[in-house]
Amino acid sequence: MVRRVVTGEKDGKSVIFSDGPVANTHDYAAVPGFQTTLAWATLQGMAPLPHDGKDPVVGIQSVVPDPHGTRLLVVQFPPDSSLDSADFDPVAAGAEYEAHLPGLAQAFEPDGSGMHRTASVDYDIIVSGELWLELDDGEMRHLKAGDIVIQNGTRHAWRNRSTMPAVMVAVLIGAETQAAR
Template identity: 55%
Template sequence: MSIDISARVPRRVVTGMRDGKSVFVSDGAVPNAHLHQSTPGFMTSVCWATPSQLSLPLDRGDPSLRGISIPPAPGETRLMIVRFPPDAVMADPSFDPIAADAEQHQYLPGLAQLFEREAPGMHTTDTVDYDIVLEGEIWLELDDGAEVHLRQGDVAIQCGTRHAWRNKGTVPATMAFILIGATRP
């Protein structure tokens, strides 16, 4: 049996406390996972978010519902899972960059506005990011075209630098991103 990876969204299991005991609070698909229609194979999701002042036990509602700003404020965090289709998807004559941009603005609030029009994919966030390749391979591009090829299991630490993710391969690449909001002097 073949599994269509482009249609799979991450499963999220959340634990908590009830009556002094640990319990499963939820178990299911990430509520804000989005399969981008204008960019086939592109999937984004914010699995969890924390405020700048975190205390336990967590007794508030789901902090990562649709509409949350992707870049966190200083001290806040975001856990994202993103599936990048091969770059060939964006090079296909049927690809509509205007529709893709509109969809990103709707489902990636705060982040879509940071993408540079003159350098597609390039962006800078005020965050320190722990980036882990879960499946596939991807290229991390920095200024002046400098890049590094990352494979499954590799980790990149982004320190507020201008960058883009490029999937030069032929299969989707899935990554986990932990973003920690920071300030610049």
């Protein structure tokens, strides 16, 4: 589980408002080893400072931010081989994604390919393990811990072709889509 420390101000002095596990963490029963943590969010427009001490991820309507809003998401990807099990139930997995990744789950294509696109600029940092970024033309890019991907609202999928879990931290910044060039 991710530990989150949140600072703010009280009586003109900096203080720690919270220090502990993130309530919006989910371990997926339908996809063993898959875990998501929505660690922080800002709404459309400027984040008001000083922070008021309220947890902005409680009751969040969408993991995908509105234009100029942000989300901080930590994702643990199990090896792709975990989806090859005879016990894997894609319908149950889809229902769990919809319940715990609102807005993002709906961005995934219904064919089960994992391909998706969001109206956001994402700063993706691989913190452990290995992932492969797949683009819509089939190009695959192998990524290791320390690699950074700037995802600019393009159609893509994440693959874990290794035998170990991989963890990625993603900062999503809501954007407005324009007509393709």
